[in-house]
Amino acid sequence: MAYQWNGAVMWDTVTLPKVIGNYLKLASPLQWQVLLWMATQGRGQGDAAACAAALGARVTEADCADALAFWVQEGILQEDGQPAAPAPTPTPPQPVEQPASPAKPPVVRPHIDVTKLAQADSGFPLLLQETASRLGKVLSPHEMEKLALLMTERDLPVEVILMAVQYAISQNKRSVSYAVRVADSWADDGIFTIEQVNERLCREKQQEEAGNRLLTLLDTEDLKLTLANKKMIAVWFYDWSLGDALIRLAYDRSQGKKSVIGYMNRLLESWHAHGLLTPEQVLADEDPHKPKTVAAPSGDGGFDMSKYSAMLENHVPTYKRKEEDA
Numbered sequence: 001m002a003y004q005w006n007g008a009v010m011w012d013t014v015t016l017p018k019v020i021g022n023y024l025k026l027a028s029p030l031q032w033q034v035l036l037w038m039a040t041q042g043r044g045q046g047d048a049a050a051c052a053a054a055l056g057a058r059v060t061e062a063d064c065a066d067a068l069a070f071w072v073q074e075g076i077l078q079e080d081g082q083p084a085a086p087a088p089t090p091t092p093p094q095p096v097e098q099p100a101s102p103a104k105p106p107v108v109r110p111h112i113d114v115t116k117l118a119q120a121d122s123g124f125p126l127l128l129q130e131t132a133s134r135l136g137k138v139l140s141p142h143e144m145e146k147l148a149l150l151m152t153e154r155d156l157p158v159e160v161i162l163m164a165v166q167y168a169i170s171q172n173k174r175s176v177s178y179a180v181r182v183a184d185s186w187a188d189d190g191i192f193t194i195e196q197v198n199e200r201l202c203r204e205k206q207q208e209e210a211g212n213r214l215l216t217l218l219d220t221e222d223l224k225l226t227l228a229n230k231k232m233i234a235v236w237f238y239d240w241s242l243g244d245a246l247i248r249l250a251y252d253r254s255q256g257k258k259s260v261i262g263y264m265n266r267l268l269e270s271w272h273a274h275g276l277l278t279p280e281q282v283l284a285d286e287d288p289h290k291p292k293t294v295a296a297p298s299g300d301g302g303f304d305m306s307k308y309s310a311m312l313e314n315h316v317p318t319y320k321r322k323e324e325d326a
Contacts, residue, residue, distance in 0.1 A: 014039045020076060027070070030059070034067035038077065053288040058274065114144045117151070123158040124151060131165050135174050143176040150180060154187040163197050203234070210234040217244055218251055229261040236265075240272045249279045 016039055027035075037051055038044060051064035071077040118125045127147055132139050139147075150156045164183035168175065191197055207230040214233050215223060225233070236242045250264040250271075257263040276282045 031067045031070050057285050114148050117148050127158045130162055146180045150183050207231055207234040210237045232265045245279050
């Protein structure tokens with residue numbers, strides 16, 4: 001999909017030198033953020049203190065000063081009172097040629113003699129009997145061979161394959177092909193035991209419940225949740241234990257975004273990483289007038305000699321006898 005400028009907002013444009021396009025891979029995200037602040041809010045002028053106040057509490061004045069110094073060094077910015085210097089053109093990084101990987105041969109599954117397998121492994125006849133009984137049909141030779149490949153090629157135990165058959169039935173997919181696809185996906189993800197299958201199914205149920213819980217919380221029918229969306233939402237509710245009010249705030253700030261759930265996830269991930277668990281904490285953190293707290297260093301460059309000495313005084317060494325070492 002291609003994109004273009006939104007003409008409705010281009011009446012108020014910001015001009016940037018074309019040369020900054022050479023820095024797409026060289027400048028850091030913070031350096032780009034500082035440059036955009038200079039171009040928009042600063043209107044081409046500003047200092048590190050004003051920049052830090054505008055970008056939020058997590059960006060310090062020293063961070064902004066370093067970013068501004070980078071653009072000065074590259075000739076994009078200049079210090080007040082200094083003559084303009086031509087901007088050097090940076091040398092873009094040269095792509096590293098990767099050796100061409102050999103083409104993978106097509107996967108050809110071997111033919112399985114189901115009769116011999118039934119004679120060699122007593123679990124295989126049980127698998128065929130239980131599968132036919134649960135699906136209510138007589139299995140074809142091709143379906144028997146598919147089940148046999150799950151045992152011989154994917155190393156799945158009979159009980160796990162039967163769980164895949166039961167899962168297919170629960171999804172109203174009463175076919176061996178669907179059950180085989182489910183079992184194959186489990187094997188691809190390293191799921192080979194009943195416990196691992198139960199954990200996967202519980203997680204999937206949790207994701208479905210999380211999606212329904214979000215729709216109820218937001219009281220909206222506009223959101224169409226995908227499987228990937230439900231995985232994100234389950235993390236919000238069950239892994240991070242985020243409150244409803246914080247999730248509502250993220251939803252309100254995501255209005256108008258192309259991917260509402262994706263934008264909400266970026267907001268909530270950032271807030272959770274910085275310990276902001278309520279809307280009040282988020283708003284306080286975003287307050288540009290909030291004083292920045294700097295942890296005071298300990299006595300000796302961060303190393304507390306008094307605590308270390310006390311630890312040594314209280315330490316009683318123990319020694320093993322020779323016969324204990326044997």
